[in-house]
Amino acid sequence: MADLHLLHTDPKHQRRGAASLLMQSGLRRANELNLPVYLESSPMAHAFYQKQGFKDVAQFSLRLNQFGGGDKSHVAPLMMRQPVKAFIDA
Numbered sequence: 124m125a126d127l128h129l130l131h132t133d134p135k136h137q138r139r140g141a142a143s144l145l146m147q148s149g150l151r152r153a154n155e156l157n158l159p160v161y162l163e164s165s166p167m168a169h170a171f172y173q174k175q176g177f178k179d180v181a182q183f184s185l186r187l188n189q190f191g192g193g194d195k196s197h198v199a200p201l202m203m204r205q206p207v208k209a210f211i212d213a
Contacts, residue, residue, distance in 0.1 A: 146175055150204065157206045164200045177202035 130149075132142045153160050163183060164172050181201040188194055 142171070143175075150175065150207075153204075154206045154208070157208075159206060160204045162202050164202055166198060166200070169200050169202075172200075172202055175204065176207070177204045 130142060130145055150160065160177075162172065162177065164177075179200055180203050183199040183201055185197045186192075187197055
């Protein structure tokens, strides 16, 4: 069974580096275990995750009109990052 972790930064604390530190900690562990990492991004965070090495694999789209959301759809980029092997000095 895979672990599920959610990462969200309160908007009043965004762009101060906390998410990057948390993300790097998790990615370092994923690299140690040689595991890929999957995430569902918000459009606003898409560029942040790209800078962390994530690549787009698909896009999730949900029409919200039946829930009173008008004609606008919710769109979430689906992204993956493959493990990175650490350089070992021989």
